[in-house]
Amino acid sequence: MAPLVKTPSRRQAASALLALGATLSATACSVANSGPEPSSGAAASAVRIVLPEEPPTLEPCDASLTATGRVTRANITEALTERDPGTGRLQPALATEWKQDSPTEWTFTLRKGVKFHDGTAFDAKAAAFSIDRTVNSKIDCNVKGYVFGGIELTATAADDATLKVKTAKPDPILPLRLSFVEIVPATTSATAKVREPVGTGPYKIAKWDAGRSLRLERYSGYWGKAPEFAAAQYVWRAEGSIRAAMVKSDEADVAIGLAPEDGAGDSAVQFPNNETSFLRIDAGKAPLNDLRVRQAINYAIDRNGLVASVFAGLGKPAGQLVPEGVTGHSTAVQPWPYDLAQAKKLIAEAKADGVPTDTEITIIGRNGIYPKAAEAMEVVQNALTEAGLKVKIQMLDVNAWLEYLLSPFVKDSGPVLLQAQHGNQAGDAAFTMGQIYGTKGAQSPYGTKELDELIAAGEQASGEERQTAFAKALEYQNKDVVRDAVLAHMTGILALSKKVAYKPNAATNDEMRLAEMHPAG
Template identity: 90%
Template sequence: MITTPRRRQAASALLALGTLLSAGACSVANSGPEPKASGAAANTVRIVLPEEPPTLEPCDASLTATGRVTRANITEALTERDPSTGQLQPALATEWKQDSPTEWTFTLRKGVKFHDGTTFDAKAAAFTIDRAVGAKVDCNVNGYVFGGIKLTATAVDDATLKVKTAKPDPILPLRLSFVEIVPATTSATGKVREPVGTGPYKIAKWDAGRSLRLERFTGYWGKAPEFASAEYVWRGEGSIRAAMVKSDEADLAVGLAPEDGAGDSAVQFPNNETSYLRIDAAKPPLNDLRVRQAINYAIDKDGLVASVFAGLGKPAGQLVPEGVTGHSTAIQPWPFDMAQAKKLIAEAKAAGVPTDTAITIIGRNGIYPKAAEAMEVVQNSLNEAGLSVKIQMLDVNAWLEYLLRPFPKDAGPTLLQAQHGNQAGDAAFTMGQIYGSKGAQSSFGTPELDDLISAGEQASGEERQTAFAKALDYQNKDVVRDAVMAHMTGILALSKKVTYKPNAATNDEMRLAEMHPAG
């Protein structure tokens, strides 16, 4: 068992990007005694996001907009996964062992304080797990990570935690890397807006609709991060975000497209996200398999990647990408075949399927660059195939109503614009929540697919890989709940005065401790 947290090793992995900006770019905050940045306070890293976090509730940190601010910055988990190696590392737990197929023991780190001065111990860990996985708070992490798994957490003593599961779960320590630890004084029945954590930063001020400021926590148990504070602002237009870095109004901007004009400040990175449409397969005409197949045939994924995504990404056929346990090598992107799409729609219509029923694409502003344009391309293709499709673009809070159960009633048949990143490296974090009949993000499932998912969740080693690949193959052939479009590539803009190396987890957790003033 490795006992050195990844954040203490991060400095050796960082890439100096100081030459990325052109000579005309402005400077940013630095750690010296005298401010050198004209537009920012010294020793503050300034980040511009596409959208304001809908919440900083730790048990919703599996949501991208929340997690990239909260995870490993404000709050921490017992374990953490190194995105560069896939290895599970200690965080608030220093080691763990499996006592039986259904029982684990975690040894917790000593000398850790929460931001409010209280001591982190096994009681706090047990409380947090019960709060996140129980039904009272309705946490996203419960559906996304645990998918109905029943477990109990018990404090043996201050530094020892026992976790028991109703069924064998060989990846429980990995699942717990998504449970952000909070004090036992946190509400057990409702969500909190501004959490208390153990991370290297605490919330200084959240001015709703304007900005969010974090400041360094002086009582942090680990190595102090170099930036004393971080300020987040949000702008919906990618070109504006890029311009803010170039004009020294921000040090880092995320969610950019090639045409946003980041220039020499642009940094590309694999962001571990897959874009797709969730098909509301329980409602006509989408409840007909031929219609769902036609939707997949009608979307020109190569053209979408080449034009709208400007070549950043590659066509995809499944939500579980290469390198993730359970990825099926047998699944390829659906071929673009408009003639076949039209034929299937015509067959369904002849059989009495109401193919003229209006279908609404529920899009999300800012989910990825040119999100609205991508949905317009899809809309045109599906209408050409013989369906009746309209678009409704929403901001993140309204869109979440469609992403998570319980879904809005009387919405009619929908196609949800979505994006999924499996940064945990195991298909369990995709299958149950997205494809299970009762999954938190699932609009449709089958008993057969549920059984295949369950078999994968309880298997280990090569059997786990085989079982999840079988479930994915069944979904792709016999269920067709999605129209998977592309594995994405991210772009961020980075000031020449900041050193930061983005990785596959950057879109979901952007660690401030891995950002340094360039010296």
């Protein structure tokens, strides 16, 4: 039996402003009438944030989607546990402690005195309902595929403050998985998603003016320390230069998703995010169903050049979606070398064997997924064309792009390379492998029996055996499956007003915690 887990009190991140080592200079333009309401005079009571895109939804069980999670997680809704992005340590949130009773049984002791935004009490019934809604319902929660990937479990309330969770198979990281289940009242629909959730977080939804702005207001009944800003006002602008200019002209306090050339100047803050950019290869459709073609795609891309030019040196070439510091990372998997001659040779060999290499391949890109997203895909398009493939680009906004990202996938689309980005903020390869590479993964249009078995071995292991098993799965994927072309581990830039103190961290892109923002001075 595992010992009782008692961890420190809820994380309170330091409020000191992150120093910027080098000033990024550029000229900002005026952005008249483009800022969020209220005006700068109310900035002490409301922090004003400009995003690259409007959240597609605030549905809690889709909070593993970046555009949703950065607003929802730890602001509107909370989970039983939470992971400190700095130390990787799992900490209490709505659960105060937990213990493993047997290989398949866990007990969670819940925090008392917590109320939802609608005034109802948080208890074990609500926790059990939220887990069941996320994992066992038919509403296609992204968290279900991303975090649980076919894991069978049941959650029951032993009493108001005690939750029992039983899994069909041993799951050594269940408390970590539950950090992605946002808790909602038992009155929430279990048959349909909700756009505006009720949670227990420090902020509640005040007004969502679709297409224009979203306002959150401080929840007076919050169980923890009250955040310093009374409200948060979100707007969205697709152009990074406009987002940066809004901070410089005092029309916003925080702007995320910036590139060096966006002109944030001395308001720019660099931070290490946990995102890895990649191209998902539709390996079930010709000509992408030929291993040589998938290898050629990887050889044709000059990752060093891409990082140096398009990403302006922010980030580093990558060979796998599981970065250093995450359990399962393999030191044996390195970025593919740039070898255009080898790419051309492989394409020619495939063509000689009857592979229809002249079939047009579509790069499905996403506007705003990271700075200069379209430019990055143009670089890839040129490289693949030079290697001997026929490639076109189609850039989509987030809602249309999600139809390609998530199962069930768009049918009759022809062969596709999907521009994507993956952040493993949970710190374990289980949150990458099953959903992205498994045969039945929520984001996987292709898998193999052999890789499924290697992934399953990693999921059941613990300690060093878990590290070794997942590394083996990654190495097999890179050598024998080649289901993607990993591009780069990314570095983030945000612009920060001098009126706000905030220290971004590796989780900022996925969950921007308003409680960690403070009036400066």
